[in-house]
Amino acid sequence: MGVIKTFNAKWSDHVTYIKPNDNQMKSHFYKLLLAGTLLTSGNIYAQTAIQANRNVSKITLVQAVEIALQNNISVKQSQVQVQNNDLLLRQAKFNRLPSASSNISESFSFGRSLNPFTNSYDSQNINYNNIGVNASVILFNGSLLKNNIIQNDINLKASQLDLQAMKESISLQVVLAYLNILSAEDQLSIAQSQTEITKLQIERTTKLVNAGSLPQSNVLDLKAQLANEETTVVNNQTILDLNKLTLIQLLNDRSITDVQPERVSVPIPNSQSYDASIAQIYDIAQLNQPVVKAADLRILSAAKGVDIARAGLLPVLSLNGSISANQSNAQKSTRVDGTKDNYLGDVVFQGQTIPLVIKQPNYVSGETIGYFDQLNNTQNKVFGLNLNIPIFSKFQNKTRIAQANLQKINAEFEAQKTRLTLRQNIEQAYVNLTNAAKRFDALTVQVQALEESFRAADSKFNAGAIDYVSYSLQKTNLDKAKANQVQAKYDFVFRTKILDYYQNKPLTF
Template sequence: MRVAYKQIWVGMTLCLVTGMSVVYAQNTPGALAPGNGTVASTRLSLQQCIEIAQQNNVQIRQGQLTVDNTNLQLRQSRLNLLPTANFQSSQSLSGGRNIDPRSNQFVQQSINSGNYQFNATATLFNGFTLKNTVKQNDLALQASQQELRATQNTVSLTVAQNYLNTLTGTEQLLIAQRQADVTRAQLERMQKLVSAGSAPEANLLELQATLAGNELDIVNAQNTLDLARVALLQAMNVPINQAFEVEPINVPDPGLTPYTETVQQIFDVAASNLPEVKGADLRVRSAALGVEVAKGYLYPTVALSGNLSTLYSSAARRFSPNGSTTQQQTLYFVTGPDGLQTPIYQNVPGGDMDIFPYFDQIANNFNRSVSLILRVPIFQGYQSRNRITTARISQQSAELTALNTRLQLRQQIETAYTNMRAGANRYRATQTQVVSLERAFQVAESRLNAGAINATDYSIAKTNLDRARASLVQAKYDYVFRTKILDYYQNKPIAF
């Protein structure tokens, strides 16, 4: 029975999602705004219930966050292909014996210095690790999106289950009420016959007992309907103190022509369309690229680096000549025949040592360089090898998950197909039973009116007919939606 209901739930979802049913509540004033936690409209369609549940469901919201996070990882992996650039500056103040950063000589004074560097590095080759990481994250994003769709389908199935239970409860309540109405009409007629002395009082008592049983059936059907409504509201994550009705779906009497597609044909189409299977396959491809990413760490890395730098020191001085005076500067010494050294002088302009301006130092100390970097991994504690092994294990796990997903899908299709055939047989047999019991009830009612049978025999005939009609309604929904679930697996449009 649980499997049968599941087929019905999926079919119900597809009917509304594909737009095959009529949504009246969308035009109802004060209709529910999805996600606000209250039901303001008096009638809701299945599509509206699904929209509310999907906006309120926590798992769907978590799945959307997973998609957003995976998308961010993809963007970052693409940005990692671009060069990196950094600017660094330092400003220091020191006293006592220091090294002048400009002249690299010791000085005995307080120095205020600044150092400024700009560096840019571009990776030219690293075993295609960066490119494979981009491809891997792209597949992971697609897998997350498919998994989100699968979660949305699961939520839709849950809502459809409870929606169908509500519809079934409503139908069963109407059937129970009609049964009671028929019994009341017969009871009134029997009351007149007993009063006229044309029928025994025992017949009247039997009909009163039958009416009491019908009223109990109404109470039970109402309780079942109330529980179904509570379950539907809980599936939508809405408080249960809401007054609403579900929109009925017009399902005509089904035909009983054999289903043309085989189990293998249905499976072949479903394996190419369901998001669960697509997501599992994308995870396998992503894991395979993870192995290639891990292998990339075994290759050398080639990078190009550029550097710009300059510095400033408050200890720096520069000579400022003064044209009005001259000074003698010793150039070198000449050794004479007597062994004495004679200095050779040069007259140079006189001047003073002035402070070296800040921006002049920045311009004069400017330095630029370009480097080609080769980094060869020799031994890293087997980190790269272990990374490859871990990636291969992840790949094998993803492959097993994809295989299990297909196995479960095949089993679900086989079960759905078997249930569809069983539902067809049940509907055919129940339909024949109802026709026979209707004729039997008509005969029993005529004989009761003629006094040929007692009320007990009449009640038995009526009860049998009522139960058969209720079973026919359930068999009708059961068979129709079992065929729709098979259509769903084949990505067929749903129509009635």
């Protein structure tokens, strides 16, 4: 389990998880992942693996990344967030359009009812119908609509960068799992090779024992050593199976039950310094890392939030218009049917009472006026401007502005924190890379020396010049040194890719 612990312990030190325009996101992603000769065939890997036989037995690094990104739940959640922010931006733009609504009402009155046309009470049942259309548009609201659009556009870009960062984070996890499998395979190969060597040694020693040159105990000791080495083989196979399980879980495809990663050519570690300093790596990283870009965008979004809050102090000017009409069964047609006397009262003149009577047209009610005729006759059109001037809002606007300023300050702190974390991760990765290279060089020298020492010990043991304990100690030291060398090799490779990632370099092998 040494390889897994070594890689995973440093994974959290160098990869930042978060919650980016699609063409830019895809370009950056493929630039980061597609490597060397894999570039020519990378476009078909995921389709082939998932849709062909739904049973992957051999898989490449690019293919593994494609499948993992396609099935990862966190990536899908980030995609949903991007879609949601895109809808918010569209709605912010739509808010500049006028609003319109219509209304229809119908009422019934029974018994002695108020006639809506004569404004007098009639002893009849009356129904009344009103229809109307209203529209309004904001002419000025302190640039609230404009700033809302800008803020939502910034939020959309920030969420797109969050998605890009999430994809890169998952991609690095896949690379780590992939390298862990290759390392475990090498460890298993070394253990199996040492087991074969021990078996050959048992055969040679048995012949010498039969010839009377060596005691029987030497064979028994070698068989005990073989049993221990076979146990190591089983342990290494278990580590390999667990590493494969980790990759399968990252792929998140139920049809994939076993994987056999394609071998990649990894560079030989060297103790020379990395081709860029910590300061150079950091300068490049803070310009290219999506998590840093997203943090900077959120500062701009918070600044627009302050402008939006200040708009509450300004007047709102809107243009309103409406048209309405009504209809009722109480509105009837009238005609003149002669005249009629209208008695106004009596007047006393020179002691005589004279009645006052005037003649008036005699209006007779006819049929109810037609529905559409009534609507045409009762049309009412209204246009107007509405100016709403805030005078006192119980300090709500002042509080909103203060809160928006605090959010902006907090966003600035978050951006500083992101850069600080980035720099610390780069410094840690650089030191770990340097130490890994030195450790590999030291182990390489150790393996070379132990190989020479073991060859000599093997010859002496066969000749009976040394006992089994000395022989076993030499072989055990050699086996351990070779296993540590493989671990240091892949440790160096992964730490190199961490620094390459921060420099926006492709993960080539």
